[in-house]
Amino acid sequence: MYRETVEIYSDRTNAVVLRHPGRKFPGVLVQGELLYALFRQADEVCAAGRQALAEDAYEALTELRDGLLAYLDHYKTVLGEHDIPVPFREPDAS
Structure with missing residues (x-):
């Protein structure tokens, strides 16, 4: 830092x-909590749009979600490197 x-x-x-x-x-x-919320929204829309959207629209939406995820992963990595807790609670993977 x-x-x-x-x-x-x-x-x-x-x-x-x-x-x-x-x-x-x-x-x-x-802010991290907003980034997380934006990713979650994009992820939910991706899941719902898989069958409903044309292939090119679904691919564009997936790219948006994946871009947000890349920022979110970087954010979480940097916070972890500095022993800072994330400002959100992720759902359990179960």
Whole structure:
């Protein structure tokens, strides 16, 4: 971990807009619990859409879900490396 000064353009809840040094454009900070909720929603829609959607639409939806999952997995890994608990409870795998 290191500390760096960032430019904060908006600190609205769940919609922080900031620019990291060295980046041309600002980004949006997505809190972990919101990231998890977005992934869960995409995962549920994927499961429901498997039979209902055209193949190309289902593939696009799956890519969206998988992209959110990649961010979520990275988030959980980084928190684990720093002994920080995740801010959500995942359902049991059973």
